[in-house]
Amino acid sequence: MSSSAVLGRGVSLRGVASYEPGVVMSSDELAPRLGVNQGWIEKRTRIQSRQFGSENTLDQARVSVQKLLDQTEVDPKSIGLVIFTSSLASRNIPPIAPEVATFAGITGAGAFDVNAACAGGAYGIELARSAIASGVTDRAVVVAAEHISPFLNMDDPDTAALFGDGSGAALLEVSDTNSVFPAAWTSDGTAFDLVIQSHTTEELQSADETPRVYMKGGGVYRWAREYVPPLCRSAIERSGVTESDIEVFLPHQANGKIIDIVAQQLGFDEKIMPSTIERIGNTLSASVFQAMESLVECEDVPENALTLVTGFGAGMTGCAQVLRLPSRK
CATH class of the missing domain: 3.40.47.10 (Thiolase/Chalcone synthase)
Structure with missing residues (x-):
């Protein structure tokens, strides 16, 4: 079987956008709470600061998707698939992807949630690529949103020192030349x-x-x-x-x-x-x-x-x- 038959249609990455909630907590500020010296967190993780926010995963996803659509200037109605991924989504039922799609004016598209934890963004890109390559849709959006701060034990160095809130989204589309390869x-x-x-x-x-x-x-x-x-x-x-x-x-x-x-x-x-x-x-x-x-x-x-x-x-x-x-x- 030829490689073109395996890959199907070509797929490219049209754009990417992200959102940061903006409430910054520095590692030096966090260190006393964790009972460690200033510089301890940065030395072991390279993390100087992280950002926490009040927005849930749905609200963060909306911001990133809207920013993505504004930047790429594509017609939302031309998008046939929305994939939402999160490690700790704001809810499990109903899925968040359909509401994100409707908010963005993406009507009638396939929409579902996936949880592969920190690998979710990468998994989502492959799922979108596969759908486009096989002809299910010509355009797909993958959006990841995380609001982990309410679930952190702020006295635990293994988690509080590492994690932050935020979201991001990517738009993939069918292309004459393939530039997103199988995962x-x-x-x-x-x-x-x-x-x-x-x-x-x-x-x-x-x-x-x-x-x-x-x-x-x-x-x-x-x-x-x-x-x-x-x-x-x-x-x-x-x-x-x-x-x-x-x-x-x-x-x-x-x-x-x-x-x-x-x-x-x-x-x-x-x-x-x-x-x-x-x-x-x-x-x-x-x-x-x-x-x-x-x-x-x-x-x-x-x-x-x-x-x-x-x-x-x-x-x-x-x-x-x-x-x-x-x-x-």
């Missing part, structure tokens, strides 16, 4: 407890406390070190390019140590990489869109640079994909 993805349910919510749905009915997110940081680091580099190599192989062709490496902005070890194992130390984690922390599924927008806006990054994107997180889940960055606005 490689994986999961490992044996490691389900590395990042976990404190209460199940059943337990929440009788719980007197707010559910919290807990993480075994060392276990996440070891999992990423073992699983993410081979996943990235598989994505490069599926794209038909070589590692030397990759111009930009865009990893999920998890923490500095994980980003560094994955880049080192891939030999990507000298590649262009985003650096949003220092300013906004780990925004879970939204991080790839926020980091991608920063790259598109940077004049030092080549136009339409060939980029390796990877997301990984709770579950454990992982996804990697080669694509070309959208053109500058």
